[in-house]
Amino acid sequence: MKGTLTGNALGVLIILTLQILSVTCEISRVHQLIYKNQIPAKEWVKPQSGAITLSEGEQIALEVTNQLLPPPELSQKISDELKLIKYKYRVVSKISHQRKWVPGELISTKITAEQIRQVNSSSEYGPLVNVTTIDLLPFYIVSILSFNKPYNPLVLGEMLKFQYGFSSSPNSVYYDGDDIFYDLSSKTYIFKRRGCVDQEAVSTDSPPPRRRNDGVTCGEDSKHYWEFVVTDDDNVRLVKEYDIDGDGNRSFNRKYNSLAIIN
Numbered sequence: 001m002k003g004t005l006t007g008n009a010l011g012v013l014i015i016l017t018l019q020i021l022s023v024t025c026e027i028s029r030v031h032q033l034i035y036k037n038q039i040p041a042k043e044w045v046k047p048q049s050g051a052i053t054l055s056e057g058e059q060i061a062l063e064v065t066n067q068l069l070p071p072p073e074l075s076q077k078i079s080d081e082l083k084l085i086k087y088k089y090r091v092v093s094k095i096s097h098q099r100k101w102v103p104g105e106l107i108s109t110k111i112t113a114e115q116i117r118q119v120n121s122s123s124e125y126g127p128l129v130n131v132t133t134i135d136l137l138p139f140y141i142v143s144i145l146s147f148n149k150p151y152n153p154l155v156l157g158e159m160l161k162f163q164y165g166f167s168s169s170p171n172s173v174y175y176d177g178d179d180i181f182y183d184l185s186s187k188t189y190i191f192k193r194r195g196c197v198d199q200e201a202v203s204t205d206s207p208p209p210r211r212r213n214d215g216v217t218c219g220e221d222s223k224h225y226w227e228f229v230v231t232d233d234d235n236v237r238l239v240k241e242y243d244i245d246g247d248g249n250r251s252f253n254r255k256y257n258s259l260a261i262i263n
C-alpha cells in the first residue's frame with residue numbers, strides 16, 4: 001500500500017515535471033524563433049488593448065532617460081534629428097526604432113489583488129485602465145497592469161517596488177532586426193540593418209549608389225551599422241560605418257569609410 005502511494009506520488013511528480021519542462025521548452029523555442037527573426041518584433045505578452053503608442057522620438061527619449069514620462073524637449077529633438085538623417089541618407093530612411101518595451105505596462109508575478117487595488121485607487125500612478133491575469137502554470141500567475149499614461153516601466157517599477165513592495169518587469173519586446181539606437185552621452189544615432197548592404201551610404205548631394213564589389217564577407221547573420229551625429233548647425237555627419245558578422249567580428253569597409261570621418 002505504502003509502496004503504491006509512493007509510486008503514485010512519483011508518477012504525479014514525473015508528470016508535473018514533464019509538463020513544466022514542456023512549457024519551458026515551448027518558451028525557449030519561441031525565443032529562438034524570435035532571435036532568428038523568423039517571428040517579427042513581438043511583445044512577449046501582447047500589449048493590452050488601449051496600450052499607448054508613442055512617436056519614435058518619444059519612445060527613444062523615454063528609453064534613454066530615467067524619466068517617468070517622455071521628456072518633451074528631448075523627444076522633439078530626437079524626432080527632428082531622425083527626420084533630418086533619414087532625409088539626407090536615403091539608405092537608412094526605412095529603418096525605424098523598435099521599442100524595447102510597451103510604455104505604460106508592467107508585468108508582475110508577485111503583485112496581490114490588494115496591491116492592485118492600492119495602485120489603482122490610491123497611488124499617484126493610477127488609475128489602471130486594464131489588468132489581465134494569466135495562469136501560466138499552477139501557482140504561477142502573471143498580472144499585466146496597464147496604466148493610463150505611457151510610463152517608463154523600469155522607473156515606474158522601481159517606484160512601485162519602493163512604495164508597495166512588489167517587483168515587476170517591463171512588457172519587453174524581443175527583436176533583432178533593423179533598429180535605431182541613440183547614445184545620449186555622445187548624441188550619436190546608430191542605425192542597424194540586418195543582412196547585406198549593396199549600396200553605399202550616400203547623402204542626397206553625393207553621386208548615385210554603386211553596387212558593392214569589395215569582397216567584404218556578408219553572411220545571413222551579418223548586420224550593417226551607420227553612426228551619425230547632427231551638428232548644431234543641423235548638418236548630418238556620418239561618423240562610422242561597419243559590418244558585424246555572425247561571429248561578432250567587426251569589419252570596416254574601406255570604400256565606405258572614405259565617406260566617413262573616424263573619431
Ligand SMILES: *[C@@H]1O[C@H](CO)[C@@H](O)[C@H](O)[C@H]1NC(C)=O
Binds near residue numbers: 047048131132
Ligand atoms: C484588457 O486587456 C485584454 C487583453 O488584451 C483585452 O482582451 C480586454 O479587452 C481589455 N479590457 C479593456 C477594458 O480594455
Ligand SMILES: *[C@@H]1O[C@H](CO)[C@@H](O)[C@H](O)[C@H]1NC(C)=O
Binds near residue numbers: 117127128129130131
Ligand atoms: C480602478 O478604479 C476605478 C475607479 O475606482 C474602477 O472603476 C476600475 O474598475 C478599477 N480598475 C481596476 C483594474 O481595478
Ligand SMILES: *[C@@H]1O[C@H](CO)[C@@H](O)[C@H](O)[C@H]1NC(C)=O
Binds near residue numbers: 247248249
Ligand atoms: C571571428 O571571430 C571568431 C570567433 O570569435 C574568430 O575565431 C575568428 O578568427 C574571427 N575571424 C576574423 C576574420 O577575424
